Amino acid sequence: xxxxxxxxxxxxxxxxxxxxxxxxxxxxxxxxxxxxxxxxxxxxxxxxxxxxxxxxxxxxxxxxxxxxxxxxxxxxxxxxxxxxxxxxxxxxxxxxxxxxxxxxxxxxxxxxxxxxxxxxxxxxxxxxxxxxxxxxx
Numbered sequence: 001x002x003x004x005x006x007x008x009x010x011x012x013x014x015x016x017x018x019x020x021x022x023x024x025x026x027x028x029x030x031x032x033x034x035x036x037x038x039x040x041x042x043x044x045x046x047x048x049x050x051x052x053x054x055x056x057x058x059x060x061x062x063x064x065x066x067x068x069x070x071x072x073x074x075x076x077x078x079x080x081x082x083x084x085x086x087x088x089x090x091x092x093x094x095x096x097x098x099x100x101x102x103x104x105x106x107x108x109x110x111x112x113x114x115x116x117x118x119x120x121x122x123x124x125x126x127x128x129x130x131x132x133x134x135x136x137x
Contacts, residue, residue, distance in 0.1 A: 105124045
């Protein structure tokens with residue numbers, strides 16, 4: 001009998017099919033991970049922007065912390081560039097049962113894809129009037 005010194009055509013075809021299947025799975029997984037990484041970057045940017053807006057509002061004097069004034073607040077330049085279709089919504093309310101408290105809600109929305117609903121990041125804080133301390137102007 002003669003010794004074989006190579007691979008048969010059938011063995012090469014089977015190996016190529018197996019490599020192709022593995023490559024297809026790896027590419028699909030890589031594409032999903034890349035899309036997920038972009039989504040995480042968007043959420044991180046939105047969370048930072050919401051925290052920054054909330055911090056800016058917190059510094060406003062008590063009498064200027066109104067819903068009308070809050071409508072003037074806009075997304076920062078970095079968030080506008082980073083978040084596709086980025087929007088900012090700020091709500092300031094003062095419940096009748098709590099005259100010395102204001103509820104501040106900041107929501108940043110954006111669209112990952114056109115066929116999906118907007119993704120929101122929402123932060124809510126309560127600010128209480130300090131009657132013993134005069135407001136800084």
